[in-house]
Amino acid sequence: RAHEVLDHGFVRVVDYMGDDSAIVQAARVSYGAGTKHVSNDEGLIRYLMRHWHSTPFEMCEIKLHVKLPVFVARQWIRHRTANVNEYSARYSILDREFYIPAPEQLAAQSTINNQGRGETLQGEEAARVLEILKSDAGRAYDHYEQMLSQEGQSGLARELARMNLPANIYTQWYWKVDLHNLFHFLRLRADSHAQYEIRVYADAICKVVADWVPAAYAAFEDYRMGGATLSGKAL
Amino acid sequence: RAHEVLDHGFVRVVDYMGDDSAIVQAARVSYGAGTKHVSNDEGLIRYLMRHWHSTPFEMCEIKLHVKLPVFVARQWIRHRTANVNEYSARYSILDREFYIPAPEQLAAQSTINNQGRGETLQGEEAARVLEILKSDAGRAYDHYEQMLSQEGQSGLARELARMNLPANIYTQWYWKVDLHNLFHFLRLRADSHAQYEIRVYADAICKVVADWVPAAYAAFEDYRMGGATLSGKAL
Amino acid sequence: RAHEVLDHGFVRVVDYMGDDSAIVQAARVSYGAGTKHVSNDEGLIRYLMRHWHSTPFEMCEIKLHVKLPVFVARQWIRHRTANVNEYSARYSILDREFYIPAPEQLAAQSTINNQGRGETLQGEEAARVLEILKSDAGRAYDHYEQMLSQEGQSGLARELARMNLPANIYTQWYWKVDLHNLFHFLRLRADSHAQYEIRVYADAICKVVADWVPAAYAAFEDYRMGGATLSGKAL
Amino acid sequence: RAHEVLDHGFVRVVDYMGDDSAIVQAARVSYGAGTKHVSNDEGLIRYLMRHWHSTPFEMCEIKLHVKLPVFVARQWIRHRTANVNEYSARYSILDREFYIPAPEQLAAQSTINNQGRGETLQGEEAARVLEILKSDAGRAYDHYEQMLSQEGQSGLARELARMNLPANIYTQWYWKVDLHNLFHFLRLRADSHAQYEIRVYADAICKVVADWVPAAYAAFEDYRMGGATLSGKAL
Ligand SMILES: Cc1cc2nc3c(=O)[nH]c(=O)nc-3n(C[C@H](O)[C@H](O)[C@H](O)COP(=O)(O)OP(=O)(O)OC[C@H]3O[C@@H](n4cnc5c(N)ncnc54)[C@H](O)[C@@H]3O)c2cc1C
Ligand SMILES: Cc1cc2nc3c(=O)[nH]c(=O)nc-3n(C[C@H](O)[C@H](O)[C@H](O)COP(=O)(O)OP(=O)(O)OC[C@H]3O[C@@H](n4cnc5c(N)ncnc54)[C@H](O)[C@@H]3O)c2cc1C
Ligand SMILES: Cc1cc2nc3c(=O)[nH]c(=O)nc-3n(C[C@H](O)[C@H](O)[C@H](O)COP(=O)(O)OP(=O)(O)OC[C@H]3O[C@@H](n4cnc5c(N)ncnc54)[C@H](O)[C@@H]3O)c2cc1C
Ligand SMILES: Cc1cc2nc3c(=O)[nH]c(=O)nc-3n(C[C@H](O)[C@H](O)[C@H](O)COP(=O)(O)OP(=O)(O)OC[C@H]3O[C@@H](n4cnc5c(N)ncnc54)[C@H](O)[C@@H]3O)c2cc1C
Numbered sequence: 001r002a003h004e005v006l007d008h009g010f011v012r013v014v015d016y017m018g019d020d021s022a023i024v025q026a027a028r029v030s031y032g033a034g035t036k037h038v039s040n041d042e043g044l045i046r047y048l049m050r051h052w053h054s055t056p057f058e059m060c061e062i063k064l065h066v067k068l069p070v071f072v073a074r075q076w077i078r079h080r081t082a083n084v085n086e087y088s089a090r091y092s093i094l095d096r097e098f099y100i101p102a103p104e105q106l107a108a109q110s111t112i113n114n115q116g117r118g119e120t121l122q123g124e125e126a127a128r129v130l131e132i133l134k135s136d137a138g139r140a141y142d143h144y145e146q147m148l149s150q151e152g153q154s155g156l157a158r159e160l161a162r163m164n165l166p167a168n169i170y171t172q173w174y175w176k177v178d179l180h181n182l183f184h185f186l187r188l189r190a191d192s193h194a195q196y197e198i199r200v201y202a203d204a205i206c207k208v209v210a211d212w213v214p215a216a217y218a219a220f221e222d223y224r225m226g227g228a229t230l231s232g233k234a235l
Numbered sequence: 236r237a238h239e240v241l242d243h244g245f246v247r248v249v250d251y252m253g254d255d256s257a258i259v260q261a262a263r264v265s266y267g268a269g270t271k272h273v274s275n276d277e278g279l280i281r282y283l284m285r286h287w288h289s290t291p292f293e294m295c296e297i298k299l300h301v302k303l304p305v306f307v308a309r310q311w312i313r314h315r316t317a318n319v320n321e322y323s324a325r326y327s328i329l330d331r332e333f334y335i336p337a338p339e340q341l342a343a344q345s346t347i348n349n350q351g352r353g354e355t356l357q358g359e360e361a362a363r364v365l366e367i368l369k370s371d372a373g374r375a376y377d378h379y380e381q382m383l384s385q386e387g388q389s390g391l392a393r394e395l396a397r398m399n400l401p402a403n404i405y406t407q408w409y410w411k412v413d414l415h416n417l418f419h420f421l422r423l424r425a426d427s428h429a430q431y432e433i434r435v436y437a438d439a440i441c442k443v444v445a446d447w448v449p450a451a452y453a454a455f456e457d458y459r460m461g462g463a464t465l466s467g468k469a470l
Numbered sequence: 471r472a473h474e475v476l477d478h479g480f481v482r483v484v485d486y487m488g489d490d491s492a493i494v495q496a497a498r499v500s501y502g503a504g505t506k507h508v509s510n511d512e513g514l515i516r517y518l519m520r521h522w523h524s525t526p527f528e529m530c531e532i533k534l535h536v537k538l539p540v541f542v543a544r545q546w547i548r549h550r551t552a553n554v555n556e557y558s559a560r561y562s563i564l565d566r567e568f569y570i571p572a573p574e575q576l577a578a579q580s581t582i583n584n585q586g587r588g589e590t591l592q593g594e595e596a597a598r599v600l601e602i603l604k605s606d607a608g609r610a611y612d613h614y615e616q617m618l619s620q621e622g623q624s625g626l627a628r629e630l631a632r633m634n635l636p637a638n639i640y641t642q643w644y645w646k647v648d649l650h651n652l653f654h655f656l657r658l659r660a661d662s663h664a665q666y667e668i669r670v671y672a673d674a675i676c677k678v679v680a681d682w683v684p685a686a687y688a689a690f691e692d693y694r695m696g697g698a699t700l701s702g703k704a705l
Numbered sequence: 706r707a708h709e710v711l712d713h714g715f716v717r718v719v720d721y722m723g724d725d726s727a728i729v730q731a732a733r734v735s736y737g738a739g740t741k742h743v744s745n746d747e748g749l750i751r752y753l754m755r756h757w758h759s760t761p762f763e764m765c766e767i768k769l770h771v772k773l774p775v776f777v778a779r780q781w782i783r784h785r786t787a788n789v790n791e792y793s794a795r796y797s798i799l800d801r802e803f804y805i806p807a808p809e810q811l812a813a814q815s816t817i818n819n820q821g822r823g824e825t826l827q828g829e830e831a832a833r834v835l836e837i838l839k840s841d842a843g844r845a846y847d848h849y850e851q852m853l854s855q856e857g858q859s860g861l862a863r864e865l866a867r868m869n870l871p872a873n874i875y876t877q878w879y880w881k882v883d884l885h886n887l888f889h890f891l892r893l894r895a896d897s898h899a900q901y902e903i904r905v906y907a908d909a910i911c912k913v914v915a916d917w918v919p920a921a922y923a924a925f926e927d928y929r930m931g932g933a934t935l936s937g938k939a940l
Pocket of ligand 2: 078079080081082181184188189193194195315316317318319320321322323326735736758759760763786883885886889
């Protein structure tokens with residue numbers, strides 16, 4: 001079952017390995033007798049999270065099938081500790097599917113945060129932006145098809161024609177990652193500093209993870225998402 | 236000094252660590268007395284390359300400043316064993332610079348190779364393609380500026396406005412990598428299967444590397460670029 | 471079911487994700503229509519292996535429980551692209567189990583290969599070596615227990631006492647890795663240049679992999695294990 | 706110049722790339738105009754550290770030559786994000802150098818902390834432990850030499866003979882790492898939970914780093930070493 005994200009995107013679980021008890025199993029081999037005093041699994045998982053004992057979380061692995069706009073993919077791929085196979089626009093023709101923000105997501109540049117959004121655009125300005133995004137996407141795709149076409153002409157190579165397509169076109173990939181590095185991704189991308197369009201993917205994955213490894217997710221939420229890091233000076 | 240690549244791109248060496256003798260130094264600590272029979276440095280480097288002893292090559296590191304089209308950056312970033320800081324289109328406004336292929340690079344889709352190029356486009360077809368690429372890029376950038384503009388309107392957030400820009404716009408980054416993984420990158424990207432537009436960057440880097448670590452580069456060229464892998468059945 | 475290796479060691483599969491068809495599935499998303507001409511899965515997998523398209527192999531993952539002598543663990547852990555949880559000698563007391571080579575493995579230093587073995591030791595010399603290994607291991611373990619003992623004394627910290635134990639004592643770990651990096655491990659460690667004591671683990675894992683992903687393993691065996699790399703000069 | 710650590714060990718800087726200003730340079734390319742409001746370099750570096758913007762710190766690299774006991778090396782090598790070349794006991798003969806703890810480091814097992822040390826051993830118990838460690842090391846090394854000897858016998862292969870050596874023998878390696886991952890190493894290993902024998906190496910490296918990149922080190926010390934992570938529940 002796919003979790004829908006944005007206007008055409010999704011996150012779908014393809015496969016996973018391990019669960020909360022696999023984390024505990026690995027921790028108990030590591031820490032052996034040393035973990036006996038932590039009697040229950042949930043407590044042990046919280047202990048590992050609190051003390052940054054991250055390797056037991058690497059014992060779980062998940063594989064997702066994701067459909068996402070290219071500008072989101074460009075942020076996502078910066079997380080190097082994952083395995084990826086992306087749809088190739090050298091081999092295949094991309095579909096005519098573009099991300100067009102919902103009106104309430106059409107936000108102005110923030111005046112206080114250089115990398116963020118401020119108020120939602122209103123009225124004519126909003127309409128003008130939507131009109132630009134839609135018509136430019138449509139025209140770019142028409143031109144893409146015209147350049148590729150082999151009717152009455154040679155047809156431009158796919159690997160070249162795609163350079164005309166804007167960054168809101170959708171792509172897709174298989175993305176496989178271990179739970180520790182997934183938590184790292186979620187901490188950065190489900191965070192308020194992350195761009196809304198990647199945050200909704202992170203939020204969808206948070207739900208998947210909460211279902212899959214409830215104890216680990218609860219510990220993550222408490223210590224990483226909800227927590228705070230204080231400097232020595234602040235203390 | 237920057238090496239120019241494509242119409243607006245470049246590769247510039249920012250810094251490096253180590254040279255041919257650093258590879259030898261590391262190999263000699265590893266292999267100790269065992270390397271004495273290989274009397275000269277060049278011979279030892281060839282020996283390491285031939286036998287896939289890759290860790291001594293990791294002892295050299297290079298940092299490049301690169302300016303490149305986004306669709307090239309998307310291929311490049313797939314090499315995870317590097318350190319990257321890219322210009323941010325959330326924080327800053329991108330420049331009006333687009334890659335427009337030289338006429339001799341406007342190639343048709345190959346009919347025999349699904350991911351490759353065939354003959355160069357001719358006459359009217361070539362002209363039409365160039366015209367599309369130029370005018371779509373120009374219009375997209377005009378619209379980008381109009382959406383961002385804060386004159387008489389709020390101005391769309393930069394992180395949203397950039398989604399309208401096509402994949403041939405230029406970006407730039409600092410890219411730092413060790414020599415072993417750089418050779419891996421060059422083997423894949425200076426290869427004839429790689430897209431022309433990334434290959435020219437790989438070729439430029441090959442020259443940089445040949446200057447920097449001549450013995451290692453010569454061994455790489457002989458065993459990796461010029462070499463061949465035969466299957467057991469073929470043997 | 472555990473595969474026995476050496477005198478007290480084993481390799482046991484704990485879990486895996488994916489199989490031959492998961493490799494194909496990932497390759498087909500990447501290469502899309504481009505893979506249609508390779509009609510069958512086995513052919514596609516051979517194609518990927520031959521052309522070093524390694525990322526689809528990263529879509530499979532395996533988790534092993536391994537018991538192995540410390541000097542073997544020291545070589546194994548150098549493979550960084552894996553997830554590991556090892557039994558801790560800070561938290562727990564190690565068992566009295568040491569690797570004592572079988573007589574036919576007691577080999578002399580090779581006179582032609584600085585890192586290899588030559589003829590099997592014979593007669594008195596072999597007996598003397600076995601006697602040393604056994605009695606030193608036994609004495610070291612007795613002393614380990616004496617230092618740890620809290621009867622009539624404080625008892626030395628476990629993290630200190632273990633420093634007296636020789637490198638043929640057994641340890642154990644969970645080790646999880648993707649198929650591409652496992653093949654890389656096997657290529658280096660099932661190879662004749664690898665020390666016998668790690669090679670037997672690699673050989674046991676080869677059998678596990680041949681069962682798990684038969685088409686991928688066959689391609690690996692043909693192109694990597696049985697193959698040969700020729701230099702440009704040799705060609 | 707080497708920094709002496711433990712009885713025979715050292716840490717020696719072989720080379721480095723970049724400094725505080727290289728971090729700033731990379732951050733300014735990333736964040737472009739966005740960083741203008743942070744007027745000075747030190748402030749920007751503190752900002753990056755506080756917000757876990759770790760990639761600019763990856764732009765600095767350091768290469769160390771380290772001599773250390775094998776049981777310390779076993780902990781150290783678990784940090785996978787580094788480049789390593791270790792002295793090989795297959796190729797070469799190890800020196801007769803063993804770590805023997807200073808009397809004040811001969812600690813009892815902690816009764817409250819399963820992985821820690823308690824009170825220092827006293828009097829006869831301490832003397833007995835030291836005597837065991839010294840004589841076992843000496844005997845193991847004598848036997849190592851006897852097994853290797855080719856006088857009047859074949860001589861056991863080096864790769865086998867070394868299995869008799871205890872974990873307090875010294876080894877050495879070149880170790881190269883970027884600054885972000887070095888900070889991660891230091892946070893874990895200069896911490897009070899780390900074993901004393903690796904902590905003294907981390908402490909020596911802290912001094913090296915404070916000299917090399919003073920602003921980055923000060924930020925690290927304040928936010929990572931001296932800081933604290935609070936859970937959502939605690940807040
Ligand atoms: C001609 C060509 C066509 C291509 N077509 C496609 C395509 O259609 N679709 C597509 O998705 N990609 C495609 N690629 C990209 C390709 O799949 C690789 O992503 C890219 O070449 C980088 O190679 P790499 O993974 O070996 O490099 P790096 O990421 O630099 O890795 C080097 C090695 O380090 C190890 N490693 C590094 N990071 C990890 C990690 N997180 N987990 C496990 N091991 C790791 C692996 O052993 C790896 O081989 C293509 C590449 C080429 C050259
Ligand atoms: C709000 C926000 C704003 C951002 N702005 C920018 C920007 O303006 N410019 C920009 O370039 N990026 C930007 N990024 C991306 C950021 O710099 C990271 O690339 C991204 O967050 C991935 O983080 P990571 O490197 O920790 O993850 P991963 O790549 O998954 O790595 C996890 C950890 O593994 C280790 N690691 C993995 N691969 C390597 C390797 N090859 N070498 C060394 N260590 C490795 C490191 O310890 C790393 O921390 C931004 C990210 C966020 C969340
Ligand atoms: C006090 C203490 C006690 C410990 N006790 C034990 C024990 O009992 N048993 C035990 O086994 N270990 C133990 N360890 C070791 C610990 O589990 C880690 O292996 C070690 O601290 C290295 O940390 P790291 O993995 O974060 O570092 P690195 O390997 O340097 O990795 C840094 C980051 O890069 C990414 N990364 C790098 N390589 C990979 C990869 N191949 N796959 C996925 N992500 C990767 C991850 O995000 C990782 O967090 C202990 C460590 C400490 C400090
Ligand atoms: C016969 C033999 C003899 C050997 N002798 C010695 C010796 O004398 N001394 C010695 O020190 N070692 C020795 N080694 C170990 C060898 O140097 C490698 O450490 C080991 O084989 C692991 O190989 P790897 O680095 O390719 O594997 P992995 O660590 O699994 O890495 C796979 C690939 O991923 C990438 N990668 C992963 N992590 C990183 C990272 N942190 N930074 C950059 N790229 C990364 C690289 O592209 C790498 O090739 C020997 C190995 C063999 C097989």
